[in-house]
Amino acid sequence: MTSPAHIAMFSIAAHGHVNPSLEVIRELVARGHRVTYAVPPVFAEKVAATGAEVKPWHSTLPSPDDDPAAWGTTLLDNVEPFLADAIQALPQLIDAYDGDEPDLVLHDIASYPARVLAHRWRVPAVSLSPNLVAWEGYEKEVAEPLWAEPRETARGKAYYARFHAWLEENGITLHPDPFAGRPDRSIVLIPRALQPHADRVDETVHSFVGACQGDRAAEGEWTRPAGAEKVVLVSLGSAYTRQPDFYRECVRAFGDLPGWHLVLQTGRHVGPADLGNVPENVEVRSWVPQLAILKQADLFVTHAGAGGSQEGLATATPMIAVPQAVDQFGNADMLVGLGVARRLDTQDATAEALRAAALALVDDPEAARRLKGIRAEMAEEGGTRRAADLIEAELPRR
Numbered sequence: 001m002t003s004p005a006h007i008a009m010f011s012i013a014a015h016g017h018v019n020p021s022l023e024v025i026r027e028l029v030a031r032g033h034r035v036t037y038a039v040p041p042v043f044a045e046k047v048a049a050t051g052a053e054v055k056p057w058h059s060t061l062p063s064p065d066d067d068p069a070a071w072g073t074t075l076l077d078n079v080e081p082f083l084a085d086a087i088q089a090l091p092q093l094i095d096a097y098d099g100d101e102p103d104l105v106l107h108d109i110a111s112y113p114a115r116v117l118a119h120r121w122r123v124p125a126v127s128l129s130p131n132l133v134a135w136e137g138y139e140k141e142v143a144e145p146l147w148a149e150p151r152e153t154a155r156g157k158a159y160y161a162r163f164h165a166w167l168e169e170n171g172i173t174l175h176p177d178p179f180a181g182r183p184d185r186s187i188v189l190i191p192r193a194l195q196p197h198a199d200r201v202d203e204t205v206h207s208f209v210g211a212c213q214g215d216r217a218a219e220g221e222w223t224r225p226a227g228a229e230k231v232v233l234v235s236l237g238s239a240y241t242r243q244p245d246f247y248r249e250c251v252r253a254f255g256d257l258p259g260w261h262l263v264l265q266t267g268r269h270v271g272p273a274d275l276g277n278v279p280e281n282v283e284v285r286s287w288v289p290q291l292a293i294l295k296q297a298d299l300f301v302t303h304a305g306a307g308g309s310q311e312g313l314a315t316a317t318p319m320i321a322v323p324q325a326v327d328q329f330g331n332a333d334m335l336v337g338l339g340v341a342r343r344l345d346t347q348d349a350t351a352e353a354l355r356a357a358a359l360a361l362v363d364d365p366e367a368a369r370r371l372k373g374i375r376a377e378m379a380e381e382g383g384t385r386r387a388a389d390l391i392e393a394e395l396p397r398r
Contacts, residue, residue: 002392004032008102009052009128010093010114012085013040013059015238016305017108018047020130020189023212026050027388036102038093057092060085075150080159086112087166093117104395115179116170124394127183128387131190131306131327134181135200143177185394187387190306191313191378194334207390210381211314219289222263224296228281229259230362233293234301237308240324241267243346244274250301252351253358255279263293291315298362301354304332304341313340314378316371318361322349339370 007028011018018039028035029051037047038055042063047054061081062070072078090113097117105125107114118125150156163176172179185205192198192208224231234250236243247266254262255278262282266275272284290308294300294315302308304321309331312319319341321332335341342357361367382389 002031002395004034005103005395006034006036006100007104007106007391007395008055008097008117009035009037009106010111010117011037011039011043011108012061012082012110013042013063014061014110016307017110017130018043019307020212021106021108021128022046022050023384024128024187024189024387024391025052027384028391031388031392036097036100038096055093055096057089057096060088075146076153076155076159082110082112083159083163083166086116087162089113090116090170094120104391106391109180109183112180115183116167116172119172120170124396125184126391126394127186129183129186129188129190129206132195132330133186133188133201133206135195135197136202137197137200138181139177143181187390189387190310191374191381193313193338193374193377194306194309194331196330196334207386208381209387209390210378210383211310212384212387213291213311213314220292222289222292222296225261227259228261230257230298231261231263231293231296232299232301232358233263233265233288233290233297235265235288235290235308236267236303236322236324237305238267240303241265242269244270246322246346246349248275249349249351249354251275251278251282253354255282257355263288263297265290299358301358304328304335306331309335310378313371313374316368316375318364318367318371320344320354320357320361322346338374340367340374 009021009025025035025037035052036055037052038057039047040059041056044054044056093113101121102123104123105114105118106128107125109127109129115125160176167179188206188208189212191210195201232254247264247270250264254260260281264282264284265288266284266286268286272278278284291311294311294317297317300312300317301320301322302312303324305328319335321335321341321343323329323332332343336343342361344353
């Protein structure tokens with residue numbers, strides 16, 4: 001039996017970074033640990049529902065409700081805000097934990113201050129990764145080509161100089177790249193099936209535990225309409241939802257298919273009035289209890305975020321992947337490679353293309369067979385309980 005400990009979790013204000021950790025935090029609290037969770041106030045209520053104690057801090061990153069355009073378009077546009085946020089957050093977090101230092105630090109991959117604090121407190125740090133991790137050869141194959149041009153610009157050099165200086169001020173001699181991308185210990189909250197080059201991942205560092213979904217009853221229930229022969233859920237997640245043209249194509253694709261029922265999650269920026277004539281078999285919502293619907297759905301049209309992708313796999317639901325940004329393109333290709341999805345880029349996702357892909361997928365026995373096998377593999381990865389076991393194994397012995 002592990003002695004109760006103080007475990008501190010650190011994350012940023014983004015659904016795709018906070019949500020994957022919540023069931024693990026709930027499990028650690030249930031095991032008697034005191035868990036504090038440092039997160040901006042917009043997620044305080046959701047975190048507090050796990051039983052963790054919220055340590056709020058002010059973030060300068062774009063909020064979850066901001067237009068994704070707030071992140072800019074270039075690589076440096078994307079990474080500079082994380083460094084700036086980390087630098088201004090660190091003093092807040094030092095104050096928040098003054099006299100209340102934890103026994104172990106858990107952190108999201110985007111929470112740079114967490115590793116600094118673990119170094120400062122001389123306690124173990126464990127990454128909770130909500131998406132793919134670096135494999136042997138990742139730097140040469142992906143990072144170096146990606147950074148080759150930005151690294152040579154004045155702006156890129158200034159970014160690295162600032163990162164180096166901040167680390168050195170805090171007694172850390174690591175280069176920024178391994179500091180950000182190579183944790184000492186990592187619990188990976190995705191199934192191994194979604195990890196590129198999984199055979200080249202160092203599993204002495206990274207442990208894949210698969211989906212940690214838990215009981216989502218608090219999010220609400222959903223009842224499949226009587227007479228619905230096929231149900232399709234369309235969701236582009238929480239960030240990339242300002243897509244009225246795409247949603248109209250979905251209504252065209254599925255709105256007049258006999259026996260089909262479409263559940264269309266549009267987010268807060270698009271409503272039924274933006275979609276034109278909406279047939280009776282189309283259910284338009286700003287938000288839905290996604291997992292509850294997927295347990296009953298026949299098809300999932302998704303942006304292929306890490307959370308949605310593994311929910312599709314865990315419920316054995318064939319997918320049409322319409323990636324929007326960052327890791328979603330790679331996830332879409334992984335799903336296609338697994339034989340359980342079709343990929344359509346946004347500009348190609350016409351009503352005709354969506355309908356053709358849907359009709360091919362829902363009656364594909366090979367896709368169904370593969371989904372059933374992957375779901376069984378995921379169940380064996382251990383999920384929430386194994387994640388908590390692995391975290392407890394990292395606690396310092398008393």
